Amino acid sequence: MRTVFRPFWSYDLPGTEAWLADMAGKGWRVEEWSLLLRRFTFRQAEPIRLTYQLAYHSAKLSSMSPYLAAEGWSKRLQQGKWSLYENDRLPSQISAYPSRKDVLRRNRIISYLFMGILVYLLLIALIPLLVLGLTFNQGTPVRIQPSPLWTVTWTAAAGALALLVLAIYSIVKLRAASKVFLLNHQNLKKPPGPQKPAGTTMARMKPSWMYAPDRLEQWLEDKEKHGWNLYKVGFGGTLFHFSKGSPRRMTYHADYQVIADEGYFELHQEAGWTRLYSSPFSLQKWTLWSREEQNAAEQQEIYSDPVHRLKQARKIAISYTLLFLPMILLYSLNLSAFIDSMLRDGITASQAWNTSIMFLSILLFGSFAGRTWLYYRRLKQQ
Template sequence: MRTVFRPFWSYDLPGTEAWLADMAGKGWLIEEWNLLLRRFTFRKGEPIRLTYQIAYGPYSRSPIASSLAAEGWGKRLQQGKWCLFENTQPSGQIKVYPSRKDILRRNRIISYVFTGILVYLLLIALIPLLALGLTYSNDTPIRIQPSPMWAATWTAAALAVLLLVLAIYSLIKLRAANRELLQGYTDLKQPSKPHKPAGTTMARMKLGWMYAPDRLEQWLEDKELDGWNLYKVGFGGTLFHFSKGRPRRMKYHADYQVVAGEGYFELHQEAGWTRLYSSPFSLQKWTLWSRENPEHAEYPELYTDPLHRLKHARKIAISYTLLFLPMILLYSLNVSAFIDSILRDEFTASQAWNTSIMFLSILLFGSFAGRTWLYYRRLKLQ
């Protein structure tokens, strides 16, 4: 028997599956796993060529689907919502695989948490650096207040650095894993880059449009009526390139999909929609669609059911609220601590600076979440 400790196995499921297949090829067959302790136990046997796939979700506890069984899949191990499937066929010959949607949803939630931690730690580190820079530029003498518990201070600093490294490493691994997992659902390649048209062109930046996508759609449609034709979206989906041409009656739709199902792009393209942009980010899966509308015709809609789009807007609002709420709460606690310190101790410029930065951060992240709910409310009132 052989036991292997693999602490971040779930952040790189394709790598873990390839590792299990490689172990089987060397004669080490997975016998049991303890996912809480991150331990995998193998027994020695004959080398064999196997294909593994790890699934996650409530359905994993159910009997194996007939379509998977017909393709040669069998359950090897089960623990909680996790299930390890095994197949004796080479991966190139397998046409049906267990679903990845719940795994992608889980990875998205974990990414939200680590992104919040990363932003929080970076801003916490930035605030004293800005305060020191401001003090140094004004030639203000710097007074170091001795800490009564240096051991606790350095321990907290070391834990913060470790948490920062963990957050960065986890986000990198999750993003790479999601990119590979999503290949089973859709082609992630961006639309082909258009050539710059001849004539007058301009570029306009729209930051934070994903918090109010209906405002972006209306803005683009108004540009088209003025004769500014959108031909490219760049710089992370925030820079819009226009060329001067004829006025057009265009319909734009910004669509948010956590996991684009099979046939998602083909379905809309066959209906006459053109994909202008698809975000490459694992946290924000936005696709911008466009369609020209002939004269005297009703404007087309990407989703004809108003309830579907309302549910879609609600999902956007909940997703961004879950992303920003932890940071808002953490900054609120820090502001309370700073205000309490100012009331009890001597008022200093650095304390006022730190409190102001924290308060502005609360307003900024709160406005992001609030705008998504205003978008939901606008659709609800239509």
């Protein structure tokens, strides 16, 4: 028997499946696993070529589909919601595989969680670093106050750094695994890259359109009416490239999905919509759709039910409020502490800078959240 510790096996399922197949080819068949301890136990046997696939089911399944059994699949192991399937056929001879739908959903949820942790840690560290940089730039002397709690401070800093590294690693691995699944099963086809058209072109930046997507949609449609045709969206979805052409009657829609499953894109493409841009981030999953209409009577919204779009707007407002509210509260507490210090000890250049940065940060994040609620209010009034 042989036991192998593999702590992050579920973050890289294609790699884990290839590893299990390689172990079987070397004469080591997986016999049991411990998901809690992250261990795989193997027994030595004759080398054999096997194909493995890991599946995750939201509800525990005790039986396997007869269709999969007919394709040569057998369930090797099961623990909790995880199942390990094996097949002794060549990959070219297998036409059906266990579903990856729940795996994709799980990966997106975990990526969303780690993305929130990553953004939160970076924003918490950004303001103190910026304040410290401005202090050094002004030549203000920095005094380090001895404290018996420095051990706690450095321990917390080391823990935050370890959590930051874990978040980055997890996001990269989970996104890479999901991309492999989607490409292999052809559930998500990336649209071909647009070519730069001949003639006059221009680029315009819209850095914070996601807090008022209806303004972006109206802006793009007005550009089309004046003969500026959108052909590319780049730089994180904030840089819009236009070419001078004929006026067109276009309908644009910026859609926000917390978790867009693999059938989301095909559904809208079959309805005649063209996907211009999809954000690569799990935290802000925006997709920009377009559709050319021949006349005003044919103009359609991507969601025909206005109540559904109103719910989408409310979801956007709640999501961004939950994202920015912790930073607003944190900076408000720091701002209160700086103001108390100035009232007690007097105003210095360093304290004035710190107070200004905290105040501007509160205004910035507050404006982002406020604009989403104004967007919701505009749709509700319509």
